[in-house]
Amino acid sequence: MRMQSASMCSSYFVGVDPSLSNTGCVILGSTGQVVDVCNARTALKGWTGKGKKLDSNQRAQPQHQMERLKLVSACLQGFIRANTPHDAIVHAGYEDYSYQSLNRAFALGELGGVLKKALLLAWTGR
Numbered sequence: 001m002r003m004q005s006a007s008m009c010s011s012y013f014v015g016v017d018p019s020l021s022n023t024g025c026v027i028l029g030s031t032g033q034v035v036d037v038c039n040a041r042t043a044l045k046g047w048t049g050k051g052k053k054l055d056s057n058q059r060a061q062p063q064h065q066m067e068r069l070k071l072v073s074a075c076l077q078g079f080i081r082a083n084t085p086h087d088a089i090v091h092a093g094y095e096d097y098s099y100q101s102l103n104r105a106f107a108l109g110e111l112g113g114v115l116k117k118a119l120l121l122a123w124t125g126r
Contacts, residue, residue, distance in 0.1 A: 014080060018095060018115050020107055023072050027083045030101045031081050038079045040072045069110060073118040080122040 008057055010030045017024040021044065027035040084090050086099070097108050 010085070011091060012084045014084075014090060014092045014119070016076070016092065016094045016115060016119070018108075018111055020068070020104065020111055023076065023111075025076055025079055026028070027080070036079070036083045038075065039073045043071045043075045044068065065107070065110070069114045073114050073121075076115060076118045077122045080119075083114065089108075090123060094119070 012030070012035065014029040015026045015028070022039050022041040024037070024039045026037045029035050080090070097112060
């Protein structure tokens with residue numbers, strides 16, 4: 001009889017709260033205990049210059065928008081990979097878009113696509 005490791009039988013649950021300024025993520029173990037939590041705000045603050053708020057012209061630049069999406073994606077993937085065993089069963093829950101956000105539909109749509117791809121890559125790239 002082949003023995004399975006403890007993590008092969010365990011499940012993990014990943015919850016994602018998407019936000020352009022502070023995407024949050026939590027990982028729960030199979031019994032509901034919090035394994036770890038993170039948010040992308042720290043990575044974004046470090047990148048934008050020690051927490052300084054960028055003006056609207058800087059935020060509108062395509063290179064800024066792409067770098068933001070890249071940082072949030074890398075943060076999410078690294079967090080999931082670091083906190084779930086390679087052979088565990090992982091379930092993901094993803095909060096839907098903020099439909100009440102004014103003038104941000106395209107930016108939120110881009111973020112949603114990037115985060116969903118990051119979730120996929122977090123498991124397939126292990």
